[in-house]
Amino acid sequence: MQLALFIIFGALAVAGALNLLLQRHPINSALSLVVVMMSLAVLYWSLGAEFLAAAQVIVYSGAIMVLFVFVIMLLNAGEEEHTTGSRAAYIVGFPGAAAIFCILSFVFLSERKALGLTNLGGQLNSGLSNIAEISTVLFTRLLLPFEVTSVLILVAILGAVVLARKEQ
Amino acid sequence: MSHLSPFQTFLLLSILKIVVVLVITLTAVAYTVLLERKVLGRMQNRWGPSRVGPFGLLQPLADGIKLFLKEDLMPMAAQRPLFIIAPIIALACSLISIAVVPFGAVQRVKGVDIFNVADLNIGLLVILGITSIGVYGIALSGWSSNNKFALLGSLRATSQMISYELALGLSLVGVVLRAQSLSLRDIVNSQAAHGALSWNIFGGFQFVAFFIYLMAAYAETNRSPFDLPEAESELVAGYHTEYSSMKFAMFFMAEYANMITVSCVATLLFFGGPSSPFGHLIPDFGGPIVQAILPIGWFVLKVLAFLLLYIWVRGTLPRFRYDQLMSFGWKVLLPIAMVNIIVTSLILALRG
Incomplete structure (x- = not known):
């Protein structure tokens, strides 16, 4: 069951992050970020870090993102135009993002011993x-x-x- | 049920628990509204609803039918998806937190605790987290209605809820320190030893925390005397000005469901939850079934007492002014809550 939750909310986090970039209205982007935070909380929980999950919900989605939404509401920010962006972003952006992804996954995979592992649902089943x-x-x-x-x-x-x- | 695997039994019983608790909560919400109208009517020297059914008991049903059949207006300038989703967030958040509330003594059927939908070891944090998510429903409703009164009401409500959340959370720390656990079941068990004498409010010397919690909770549910977000003399109706029909009913139900949740939490944390105030003074009578139902009776009685207090306060106190509300929350409740934490932890450290 924890595996199913992990996959569903992992997908939801990715979808929320993409929606955050694609939405044109700032408030929709902020709300997508809330969805990402909540999905991350469920991921932490399914990995057995229930306190981290609760702190994530209370601090990030409950306090910080409320302030974001608050500021957007007060400034009455309107819809934004889609710009083509600078050419540098296209040339450097995609290879840069790919490079960071590769470096991070390489570090995580090669330092697997030092970082340690946790099972899905790890401590939740033992009741600790x-x-x-x-x-x-x-x-x-x-x-x-x-x-x-x-x-x-x-x-x-x-x-x-x-x-x-x-x-x- | 013998041919079902443990997981299937767990799943079926959980769904059953959720449905039963949800139905009971929604009925309780409907009848809390009736109770409020009746008691408030008596306080103001009038009858309250008395026409539909005996003693007006069917009034919630009539209200429900009326709200269902009303025309669902959609303001032209509203932000459509957010306008629809806001009442759903508000109602869902107010109903979810009832899931972690243990409303009876531990009673296992096939290894599943039937008087508690989910016993989490971070139950208290879950309630706080879900309450903080509920702010979005109100914030978004005011913004998406595209109405200045709704926006002002929702800004007031949001800032009030964020400010009082701190005092609310800090007032509970003393209780958590005493119980050494965030699980609501453990907190209840920590007060069950000697009846009313071991409740946190009396034996635990947490009455300061209790009064901070009570005031912060009234502000958190936007109820009188902290009902500025709905101050009809200045803001029409606050954040739900533009809502009609079922969407308005959802906000209305969310408010009363929040009241019930807050009363449940106050009962669990300060008044021993489902445990009897007499402790072991009265010998166990009746069979095991009576002994299983009796704690639920105590729990319902305590929650009902809190709901009556809500109504009493609404009938008695005038509304705060906005700057008074903010300075009261930040300059009075928050420091007292912090002092309470320090004193409680000092005493616990000296005794332990």
Whole structure:
């Protein structure tokens, strides 16, 4: 059953990503991105990372994409024209994308040992919760990077406040 | 059923559970509307619906027929696909979250827990996630109607829901800390030891969290006193101004289904869910069937009490002003929720 879900939502993620590029109205593109995020969440879940799946839904589709949609609604962005694009994009774009795809798949396949493997539905069948394990790692071994990241985000928030504040 | 494989049994029972829970939820939605009209009527010294059937009990049916038979208007300037899909998102999101709610004690038939559609180990996060997806239904409905009142209403609703989601999520952390699990079943079990004394609101000293949750939940469901998105004196009807017939009914049902979900979650997290308030004081009576149904009775009773509180609050309190709403959410509820987390985790760390 997890295999069926994996295939269906993998296809849905690809379809959503293509739709994101092909739609002419920004709000339709943003909604396609929401579909991609949700499908990714299902993929994470079917690989046994249920906490990551929930975080993906709550953070990306529930918070960040809502803000995207919000901004598009407020700016009242209209439909965009299809342009032929620059010639450089055609010449460099397709080979570049193909090259990145090849390099990534080569790295993933050759470093398979170091990256490790997971089974479809992996931990879901054994009934183990990975939230406890994630938090243990996060608050012991990776405590410094975790705290540094939160300080970084705090700096970004302060920067946004400074930029948004009106001059007296 | 002996010739079915375990997977087939699981599948059939799951479909059965989904259908039964869905039918019961939708009926409950219809009768919550009736309850609200009746109780609100009594509070305002009038009768409420009393003509259709005995005591007006068939009024929801009449309302349903009326809404089905109304003309389905489609504004010319509306963004057609999004206009149609928005109420579907709103209703679907409000109905999905009921799936993770355990509404009775663990009762296994052929290895399938029949009083809980899906027992997930991230049940609470699933509810929060689905609530945050439900924002899209309202945001898109206002934008796609191409009406300034609808857009203003949906902008208000969206910003209100995003702001109060934080306080809502943070108020639940104390409960999760106590139960050490995100599974709703585990959270219920963590409060079942000594009846009402071990409920999170009393024995768990989570009453601060409970009141934060209650206020944030009222804002999250766009109900009075936080019903600014539908403030009829300034916004016509808010985000569903342009909707008619079944599409309007879907928004309406979504609002009441959300109320029921929020009441279910409050019951599960703070009031022990389906467990009895008397604990083991009363000896078990009746057969196993009575003992299986009794927890459901407790659960329904608690949820009903929350729904009555909703109606009572609506009949009592005036509406907030928009800036008051925002500063209340960010400057009052959010800091108190954070302090509650710190105090709860400190006490748990000192005792553990």
